[in-house]
Amino acid sequence: GAVVSQHPSRVICKSGTSVKIECRSLDFQATTMFWYRQFPKQSLMLMATSNEGSKATYEQGVEKDKFLINHASLTLSTLTVTSAHPEDSSFYICSASRGEGSSPLHFGNGTRLTVT
Amino acid sequence: GQNIDQPTEMTATEGAIVQINCTYQTSGFNGLFWYQQHAGEAPTFLSYNVLDGLEEKGRFSSFLSRSKGYSYLLLKELQMKDSASYLCAVMDSNYQLIWGAGTKLIIKP
Secondary structure (H helix, E strand, O other): OOOEEEEOOEEEEOOOOOEEEEEEEOOOOOOEEEEEEEOOOOOOEEEEEEEOOOOOEEOOOOOOOOEEEEEEEOOEEEEEEOOOOHHHOEEEEEEEEOOOOOOOEEEOOOEEEEEO | OOEEEOOOEEEEEOOOOEEEEEEEEOOOOOOEEEEEEOOOOOOEEEEEEOOOEEEEEOOEEEEEEOOOOEEEEEEOOOOHHHOEEEEEEEEOOOOOEEEOOOEEEEEEO
């Protein structure tokens, strides 16, 4: 069964509004979660690494004031897309690992965001 | 720089065998992962190789040669549901995942 839960699966919002996406590890504690964005027919692009109890680490080119990440507990990380614009429409996916080092990532089901 | 190469698209016939290759150049190596991703869905974990050789798991097998910077995913007895993108990812010395662009596999009856 799923080990990482992501919600919502689909969201449509108006330009200028904010959208929050939740990512939960269901049966393990994840000190680190990852947020990816994927445009159609393109590979996953790491946006940021979410660290429990501390600030997220953003990849180059990702606006930290636009994509707010909060990792308040060992099982929950949230991504808030603030003042969304149509170009933010994408597939957002979170992931977490059960353990340290080279344990495989488990992905949430993803969130399809459409900004109108 | 770091680079993962895999074919963009492959076509195979139902019931046949297909091999998807992946070559990599990364700063260090802490394992290679294969993921399957159906259109519009998140990736699902298929295999992990850190030592040279072949790992078999049902219809899927994955091979690694660290000296050649090369891996392949072998899919046997292809089924229509195997139509998906297959992503190769390498974990570098900092335990960061470097992703390939994915190989779209099309299965024909």
